[in-house]
Structure formats: C-alpha cells, structure tokens
Amino acid sequence: MGRFLRKLVPGHASLISSALVMSTAVLLSALGALWWTVQQAQVAESHASAARTLQAIAQTVGAQLERGIADRDLAGIRMIVLEAARGGRLSMCRVVLGDGSVLADSDVGAITSKTIPEKLPPVSSAALGEHRFELAIPGRGTAILEMQPSAESAEPQSLQFAFAGIAVGALVAVGAASVVIRRRGRPFTLVADALSAVASGERDLAALELADSTGGVGTAWNEFLRELARHRARERLESVASGRVNDSAHDDLALKLVDSMWHGVVFADEEMRIRYCNGAAAIFLGGTRESLAGTPIAECLKSSETGEGLLRLSDAKNRGRVVFECGVGEGDVRTVLRVSARSVAAGGYAILLEDVTQQRVADRSKNAFVEQATHELRTPLTNIRLYVEALIDNPNSEVATRSQHLNVVNQEVRRLERIVGDMLSVSEIEAGTLKLALHDVRLPSLFTDLEAEFAGPARAKNIALKFDLHPKLPTIVGDRDKLILAITNVIGNAIKYTPEGGTVRVSARPVDSDLVVEVADSGIGIRAEDIERVFERFYRAHDPRVEKIVGTGLGLALARDVLRLHGGDISVQSTPDRGSTFALKFPIRSPMSRAA
Amino acid sequence: MAKVTGGAPMAKQTLLIVDDEPCVTFMLASRFRELGFEVHTADNGEQAIEIARTVELAAVISDFQMPRKDGLQLARELRQLPSTANVPVVMLTARGHRLSPRELQETGIQHVMPKPFSARELQNIIQEVCGHSREAA
Secondary structure, X not given: OHHHHHHHHHHHHHHHHHHHHHHHHHHHHHHHHHHHHHHHHHHHHHHHHHHHHHHHHHHHHHHHHHHHHHOOOHHHHHHHHHHHHHHOOEEEEEEEOOOOOEEEEOOHHHOOOOOOOOOOOOOOHHHOOOOEEEEEEOOOEEEEEEEEEOHHHHOOHHHHHHHHHHHHHHHHHHHHHHHHXXXXXXXXXXXXXXXXXXXXXXXXXXXXXXXHHHHHXXXXXXXXXXXXXXXXHHHHHHHHHOOOOOOOHHHHHHHHHHHOOOOEEEEEOOOOEEEEEOHHHHHHHOOOHHHHOOOEHHHHOOOHHHHHHHHHHOOHHHOOEEEXXXXXXXXXXXXXXXXXXXXXXXXXXXXXXXXXXXXXXXXHHHHHHHXXXXXXXXXXXXXXXXXXXXXXXXXXXXXXXXHHHHHHHHHHHHHHHHHXXXXXXXXXXXXXXXXXXXXXXXXXXXXXXXXXXHHHHHHHOOOEEEEEEOOOOOEEEEOHHHHHHHHHHHHHHHHHOOOOOOEEEEEEEEEOOEEEEEEEEOOOOOOHHHHOOOOOOOOOOOOHHHHOOOOOOOHHHHHHHHHHHOOOEEEEEEEOOOEEEEEEEEEOOOOHHHHO | OOOOOOOOOOOOOEEEEEOOOHHHHHHHHHHHHHOOOEEEEEOOHHHHHHHHHHOOOOEEXXXXXXXXXXXXXXXXXXXXXOOOOOOOEEEEEOXXXXXXXXXXXXXXXXXXXXXXXXXXXXXXXXXXXXXXXOOOO
C-alpha cells in the first residue's frame, strides 16, 4: 500500500502545482492589465490636474509679474519666478519676451536679458501653449510666462506602491491558498490513492485506512472501510458456512492453506457453535467437518477447562482473547490441546487448536528428572553428613572406625561426582556441545579402576562382581573420562537392579576391529515393552520394581551418546526376572602416538 | 508402647530404623545403640512390618522412598496394627516431599526430616518422643 501511495503522490502533486501556477499566471496578468489601465487613466488625470495647477499658478503669479514688469522691477520679477518654481514644485518657471530673450528664470544661469525694454517685442499667438501663458502689460505689450511642472509630480508614486503591495499580497495569498488547498485537499488525494491501490489489487482494507490527522474526511473514509470489512467478513462467513465455492482465487488459496494446516482452526459463531473447522480441528474434535457444523464447541472439547476458558472469553478484561489447555480423548490416545480463542470484529470467534501432548509429556519427564536428580543428590549428601558428623562427635573413636567412616564419605563423594558428571554431560549433549577429548586410552588400567570403583558397592549388596578381561586388551583412541562414565553407568545399573546375592559379570574382548564390553547381570530384567525405550533420555520403565529404585533415567541414554560419539553403539538383551546383558561396542583405532 | 514409670529400673527402649541405604541404617543404629537403645534395622517396608509384629517398639525411623513398601505405607500399616498403633514414626525424606496434615494425621507420623539431615537433631527428636534423656540413658 505504501508503495502505491509513494508512486502516486508525485503525479498528483504536479497536477495540483501546475493548476496553481496557471491560476497564478491568470491572476497576475489580470492584475497587470488592471494596473496598466489605471496607470493610463492616472497619467491622463495627472496631466489634466497638472494643467489645472499651472493655470492656477499662472493666474496668481501672472498678475504679480504683470505688475512687476509694468513697474520695471526686474529683481522683483526674478524673485517671483524663483518662488513660483519652488512653491509650485515646477522644474522650470521663466518669463520670456517675444524676441526670445529671457527676462527671469528659476534657473538663474538661463537669463539672457538684463533689462526690461520700454516696449516689449510682440508675441505671436503660436508661441503660447499648454505651458506658456500670456502676460499682458497695459501700454507696453505682452510677455510670456513659461512653466514646466516637475517630472516626478506627474508620476502618481503612491499608486505604484499600492500596486506593488497588491501584487505582493496577491502572490502571498496565492501561496497561502495553495498551501491551504494542498492541506485541505490531502485527504482527498489520499482517498484517491487508496482507491487506485484497490484497483491495483490491494485487498487489505486495514492498510487503506487514513491517519487520524486527516480529519473528517479521513474518519469518514475509515468508517466506510470498516463497514466494508464487516460486510466482506459477513459475506465470507456465510459463503464458508454454506460451503459455497469462493469467488476469488485468493480466498480459495487461503482456505486451502487453512484446510491443510496441522493446527486445528475453528470458526465459531456468537453462540460458540462451530461454523467452520479445518481437517486437523475435525480430528481433534473427534468428528467430521460435516457432522461438527453447528455443534457447540464445548460439546466437542468436554472438559472443565473448556467451560471455564470459554466463559473467560466473555469477560471484558480478557479483551476477547483467551488461551487454555484441555485434554480430549481417553487413555492412551488422550491428547492435550492448547486452545487459543479470540473474538472477531465481524462477530463470532476464531479458535486455534494446537496439540501440545508431546510438550506436556516432555515437561513431565523433565520434572520427574529434576525430582529424581534431587533424590539422587540427597542420598550421598545424607551419608556424607551422617559420617562426617560421627567423626566430629567421636574424636576418640578407634582408628578402624574412623577409616571406615572416611571410606564411606569418600565413596559418597565419588557418587556425587558421577551424578554431577552425568548431569553435565546430558546438558552438553542436549545443547550439542558434548565433545570428546581424544587421547590414547590404556584399557587394562581403565578396567582396573572400574573394578576398584565397584568393589565396595557390590560387596555392600552381597553381589558377586566378576571382571573377565581379555589378556591382551589394546590401547585405543578415545575419551577416557567419557568412556568410564558410559561403562560406569552400565555396571552401576547392573548392581542397582540386581537383588542381593546376585552376580554381575563384566567382560571385555576385541572382536574384529571392535572392542566389545559386555555387562551381564542376574537382575530383575527388562520387560519387552520397555526394552526399546531404555536408552531414551529421562525414560524410566513403568514397572513397580523399577519405580521403587531411584534413578534419573539418564545413565543409559548418556552411555549410548558417548559410545555413538566414539563411533560405536550399545545394545541389550534381557529376560525378565533372569537378568540383562548390555553389549557396548566401539572401534579400536590405532593409538595416536603410533599414528603420529 | 513401653512407657517407663516411676522409680522402676529403666528397660531398654527399642527403635526400628528402616532405610534401603545401608550406610544410613548402619550409622543410625550404631549411634542409637551408644545412647542405650536397642535397635532393629530393615531395608524395606515389608521387612519392617515383620519386625514390628514381633518386637515392642518405642519409635520407628523410616525412609520415605523404599522398594516394595514405602515409608507412607509402612506408617499406615503400623497405625493399623494394635501393638504399634501409638508408636511414633519419624519419616526421613529425600524428595523434599511435603506430607499433607491429613496424611500426617492418618499415619501418625510425628516428624518429617528432609535428607540430608543431622543425626544429632534426629537424636533430640527421638529422645523427645520416647521421653528419654541422655542422663537417663
């Protein structure tokens, strides 16, 4: 939409500005013509008025001059001329005789006659005119009073300023008008742009709405758009409800998309009856799309959470949207659905159904893990605390007793280390950061360590722990700590799940290019339904005999991860109540020291 | 319950300690024996019930999570046996397990001690519930 506007605005702006320029030009030329006409009239008027002024001056000054000439008062005449020129704002005022000699002149340098003759030379009538007046002196003849009005007094200056003012004012007014017109006209321009956008295929009505700053026109336009949206939504709802094929390919595509979604999508009317649902929703709701149409949604999602959740929808403070989880189905096929419902402007509700069963199962496993891990950590901590306390409380106890207590503490600290190591490794595997630190690993010493490690726990449970090692165990390349962790977890499990008096046999031998470690116990065994899952993280068999024994459900998962990182694997064979045999296999690679 | 009366010579009180962790039963047993108790140990609830049927007990210390029969079941059953109905039970729990007041009422569990716990504290509690004192021992 924005793109449309940007594309369209310059064109419209130039249209507006060219209209403005044209109207300004017309206005200015009209003003010019008016100015010229007025100027002409003014000039004519000023000429007439100047003539009248000269006439008046001639009348008053003329009488004085006639008297002065009669009296032959040359100085007086000259004074009068100077005063007349100054007072009448004349550029020139003089007295000329019929022979052309100048008797007096406002420009003193122009005087040619120094005396007033007894008899004045005759003056031809042709010499008189607009600016030349006859001075008649009785008994002596005639002279001429010649006057020239000053040039500036002929130009009406005030009018010029007025016109300039009007012109500037007109320009400013035109400018202001153009700004006002532009501003006032902007909503119309935007509406026009929006309409062009619609014509070019814009379907999102919300995008066509104008900003509030556009005033009444904008508000009206927006109201119109919303009404249109409501109308469209009603139409679509009806067409969907009646299963009519949509008219536009666009809507058809959207509907296909919704139909093929793996989330359930439901459209319900104001009474929460299903008007439309996609395929996934139909499966979640346990019906077909046809059979579900018109059914109240609460009847399909039968749970207390549904009723409560939908009730919250009408609560104003939830602003027309709620999210809740509810269980549907029975027993093994029980599904946990997350229901997100929100009211739709056109009426009714859009409801999204997501299957969160897997997430909830994972959550439960993790919670169980945390619970188990806490227990696992508390058990050795309890022992450490009890035995350290005994050592402190009985400082004078026998050496044998003290060393026995310290042995227990030592053993429990090792147990803590293992648990913490397991947890760290699992979190590393989860985060994908578990790396092997590859070194040469001498297998005979590795098994000697393991034998020493488990001698105590086996004895405590009266279990016969036997190590049956190939006499020539090779040196391999691997991560010693991680391999110990893996084998320890398997042997530890064997002891844990073998009742008192049982046996655990550990064997190690090369088979082809692999090393095979087998841990066989005479324990409780693994039921067939659990055998596939014992290597899953956090998995613990739902077997009452197993549930009583603490464990994190991590040990075997971790062992498998470690072996697979080494290029090997782990497998198990088991008979319930007879025992299990775990086989750990990993490739023998030539030691690094030799390869280097 | 063997309540000691008046100036009669004090008979040895008997404790039953139940835990599937041999280190725990061993340590607690030796501690309470030193304090003058007679101590029986069991590593699960079933075994504990067998002992409770035959021995007159002053108190029972039991772990919560155990194979075969857990601590809560054990406490319930002890409550139902006429000879042990009033024997105080101290429950050791490793899960931070919170027992509801109703569960405590039903089972007669007098104290819940979260693991890891202090043997000294346990000793104080047992002496309190048995009306036993260090001096008397």
